Amino acid sequence: MNLRADHVAGGVFIAFGLLVFILGWDLPFGRITAPGAGMLPKLLAGLLIALALAIMIAGPHGETLAEIPFDDATHAVLVVGIAALATWLYSRLGFLLTMPLLVFGLLAVVERRSLIAAAIFAIALTLFAYWLFAIVLHAPLERGTLWF
Amino acid sequence: MEVVSSLALGFSVALQPDVLLYALIGCLVGTLVGMLPGIGPLAGISILLPLTFGLDPTKALIMLAGIYYGSQYGGSTTSILLRIPGEAASVMTCIDGNAMAKKGRGGAALCIAAVGSFVAGTFGVIMLTLIAPPLATFALRFGPPEYTALLVLGLIFLAYMSTTSLVRTLLMAAVGLLFGTIGIDVVSGHFRFSFDIPELGDGIGIVPVAVGLFGLGEILSTPSRDVKNDVKAPKLRELLPTRDEWRKSAMPIARGSVLGFFIGIIPGSAHIISSFISYAIERRVSKHPEEFGKGAVAGVAGPESANNAASTGAFVPMLSLGIPTGPVIAVLMAALLIHGIPPGPSLVNEQPKLFWGFVASMYVGNLMLLLLNLPLVGVFVSILRIPYAYLYPMIIMFCIIGVYEVNNSVVDVWIMLIFGVIGYLLKKFRFDPAPLVLGLVIAPIFELSLRQSLIMSGGSFTIFYQRPIALVLLLISALLLALAAWGAFAARRDWRAKMAEAEAGEQA
Numbered sequence: 001m002n003l004r005a006d007h008v009a010g011g012v013f014i015a016f017g018l019l020v021f022i023l024g025w026d027l028p029f030g031r032i033t034a035p036g037a038g039m040l041p042k043l044l045a046g047l048l049i050a051l052a053l054a055i056m057i058a059g060p061h062g063e064t065l066a067e068i069p070f071d072d073a074t075h076a077v078l079v080v081g082i083a084a085l086a087t088w089l090y091s092r093l094g095f096l097l098t099m100p101l102l103v104f105g106l107l108a109v110v111e112r113r114s115l116i117a118a119a120i121f122a123i124a125l126t127l128f129a130y131w132l133f134a135i136v137l138h139a140p141l142e143r144g145t146l147w148f
Numbered sequence: 149m150e151v152v153s154s155l156a157l158g159f160s161v162a163l164q165p166d167v168l169l170y171a172l173i174g175c176l177v178g179t180l181v182g183m184l185p186g187i188g189p190l191a192g193i194s195i196l197l198p199l200t201f202g203l204d205p206t207k208a209l210i211m212l213a214g215i216y217y218g219s220q221y222g223g224s225t226t227s228i229l230l231r232i233p234g235e236a237a238s239v240m241t242c243i244d245g246n247a248m249a250k251k252g253r254g255g256a257a258l259c260i261a262a263v264g265s266f267v268a269g270t271f272g273v274i275m276l277t278l279i280a281p282p283l284a285t286f287a288l289r290f291g292p293p294e295y296t297a298l299l300v301l302g303l304i305f306l307a308y309m310s311t312t313s314l315v316r317t318l319l320m321a322a323v324g325l326l327f328g329t330i331g332i333d334v335v336s337g338h339f340r341f342s343f344d345i346p347e348l349g350d351g352i353g354i355v356p357v358a359v360g361l362f363g364l365g366e367i368l369s370t371p372s373r374d375v376k377n378d379v380k381a382p383k384l385r386e387l388l389p390t391r392d393e394w395r396k397s398a399m400p401i402a403r404g405s406v407l408g409f410f411i412g413i414i415p416g417s418a419h420i421i422s423s424f425i426s427y428a429i430e431r432r433v434s435k436h437p438e439e440f441g442k443g444a445v446a447g448v449a450g451p452e453s454a455n456n457a458a459s460t461g462a463f464v465p466m467l468s469l470g471i472p473t474g475p476v477i478a479v480l481m482a483a484l485l486i487h488g489i490p491p492g493p494s495l496v497n498e499q500p501k502l503f504w505g506f507v508a509s510m511y512v513g514n515l516m517l518l519l520l521n522l523p524l525v526g527v528f529v530s531i532l533r534i535p536y537a538y539l540y541p542m543i544i545m546f547c548i549i550g551v552y553e554v555n556n557s558v559v560d561v562w563i564m565l566i567f568g569v570i571g572y573l574l575k576k577f578r579f580d581p582a583p584l585v586l587g588l589v590i591a592p593i594f595e596l597s598l599r600q601s602l603i604m605s606g607g608s609f610t611i612f613y614q615r616p617i618a619l620v621l622l623l624i625s626a627l628l629l630a631l632a633a634w635g636a637f638a639a640r641r642d643w644r645a646k647m648a649e650a651e652a653g654e655q656a
Contacts, residue, residue, distance in 0.1 A: 005577055005578075006577075008577070009577045009579070013319060013323070016323070020326060020341075023341055024340065024341065027338060027340060028336070028338070031607065032602055032607035032608075032609075033602065033603070033606055033607030034602075034603065034607075035335075035598070035599045035602055035603075036336065036338075037333035037335070037336045037338035037340055038338075038340075039599075040325075040329055040591075040595045040598070041326060041329045041340065041341075044322050044325050044326045044329070045326065047318075047322050048319065048322045048323065048326065051315055051318055051319040051322060052319060054315045055315055055316065055319065058315075068576050068577070069576075070576070072368070072369055072370070072371050075368070075371040076368035076369065076569075076572055079367065079368055079544070080368065080565065080568065080569060083364075083544055083548070083565055083568075084565055086548065087548065087558060087561045087562060087565060090548070090552070090558055090561065091558045095549075099545055099548075099549075102541070102544070102545060102548070103541045103542070103545060106540070106541040106544065107537070107538070107541055111372060111537040113537065121538060122541075125541075125542055125545065126545075129545060129546070129549060133549060133553075137199060137202060138202065139198060139199075139201070139202075139553050140553075140556060141549070142552065142556075142558075
């Protein structure tokens with residue numbers, strides 16, 4: 001049996017709805033006269049599960065999971081990985097070191113550009129962004145905890 | 149007369165040199181945002197939002213609104229010359245605009261699109277000037293039950309008008325509403341789903357979510373090998389349409405302007421929907437429907453006018469009711485809130501300089517765009533020649549800076565990354581992320597209004613049909629649901645299914 005895209009999506013949303021119930025278990029539901037903090041999240045989680053079930057029921061006529069094109073997945077994973085690494089480094093190394101590394105990483109690793117071109121572009125772009133945000137707009141950029 | 153004196157006040161604000169400068173920057177950036185694939189108006193406004201923090205609210209709103217309606221102009225350039233819609237509302241322009249370009253009439257198509265956008269934008273602002281203040285006065289009668297009913301209507305209208313199914317849209321809205329409940333409950337003070345992360349105490353910000361879903365999500369699904377940018381700019385003398393082309397585009401521009409404005413007021417991705425409906429109407433009323441798809445001028449003039457009028461119309465509910473009709477308007481509302489100004493019925497009376505300055509700036513902005521877009525088309529097109537492989541790292545860098553600057557928080561950057569992945573997956577599984585953003589924005593207002601209504605009535609839901617305005621709004625909601633259910637049971641392939649097919653076809 002071919003797994004349908006709507007079955008997978010519906011299943012994920014049902015799991016999400018159940019997770020909301022579990023995480024919000026301790027939140028008071030309250031009464032209709034005085035609704036509690038947990039009332040809306042739990043009502044919405046119930047609605048979400050019902051709608052996800054409706055999508056799953058309609059699923060057998062939808063496209064199969066194999067029909068969804070994931071030929072861009074390698075690009076997406078690499079970009080997310082490099083951006084996540086840059087985010088982790090951002091508060092440690094600060095703006096001036098992290099941003100050239102981010103741009104260089106994307107150009108050199110994902111786009112396979114020449115290392116020299118990637119380095120020049122990364123440094124030039126970072127300096128431009130620094131000039132725009134820090135000098136012209138006086139926006140506080142992350143300085144990092146390791147230095148400055 | 150009151151409108152005239154108020155507009156005079158507005159122009160005294162909008163024509164100040166520094167305000168003009170910010171309107172110009174907004175229009176220029178908006179044109180670029182509309183042209184570049186992978187960065188639509190929503191991501192563009194969200195990324196550039198931090199740039200406005202140092203400005204006063206009037207200049208900030210004028211600049212951000214300039215980006216929004218500038219992007220509608222910019223989107224037509226790539227649609228006509230490259231058959232790539234820079235943003236979703238330009239999908240229909242691709243069909244006949246690019247066909248005209250292939251016949252050597254690309255310059256004329258650009259000119260008609262720019263003039264149509266100018267006429268429609270100006271018509272939209274005139275209507276906004278006339279409608280928004282009385283609507284705001286009427287909205288002062290709204291209490292919590294009316295706001296609850298209005299928000300329910302907004303969500304159901306959004307689902308009804310959506311190009312995906314009603315169930316999928318409502319599901320996305322429910323997910324957005326759920327994300328909107330994260331943070332401290334304003335009534336009881338309980339922390340909800342914040343996992344001991346202090347930054348989540350105030351909830352999830354709309355900027356990281358919008359930038360993640362619409363900016364990063366788009367980049368993740370667009371590898372550089374799929375982006376071609378061999379483009380030729382038309383020469384200045386090729387820009388002038390013939391007398392026959394002007395004649396054929398006059399009525400489509402007029403129809404698109406009226407249709408677009410009224411669709412713009414309705415919740416949903418109005419500027420996108422309006423261009424689809426306008427195209428369908430023009431083909432229906434045309435004496436030569438067979439020309440559509442092969443370079444019909446009306447196929448450019450109508451949709452381009454409609455999407456510009458709609459983007460202006462969308463400001464009516466925001467300014468007069470404090471209700472966002474779409475994700476872009478939601479981000480603009482967030483911008484006002486960041487500046488300490490709650491949009492809504494009291495805005496006209498309490499902030500007349502901001503309100504009327506903003507309205508007047510839209511007249512000026514539309515003129516600026518007309519004067520900028522045609523002579524500078526060559527310059528804009530040369531920017532399209534920047535290889536996408538170098539462009540998207542720059543966009544990602546600006547996404548990180550922009551999101552971080554809102555609260556100086558790395559947690560927001562992580563949220564953006566997570567929503568980038570969610571946006572990528574939603575696109576793969578054919579879910580529209582726009583209702584999610586809308587749900588996120590209205591969740592706090594909706595929850596507060598609902599709880600206040602129930603407390604007011606002692607826990608009785610009858611309050612919603614004892615008050616006439618709330619009752620009417622809920623009856624309209626019920627009618628829409630019934631219509632949608634009828635459509636599903638009859639399995640009729642209506643205009644929304646055709647829109648979805650056309651959109652999917654263009655994206656393929």
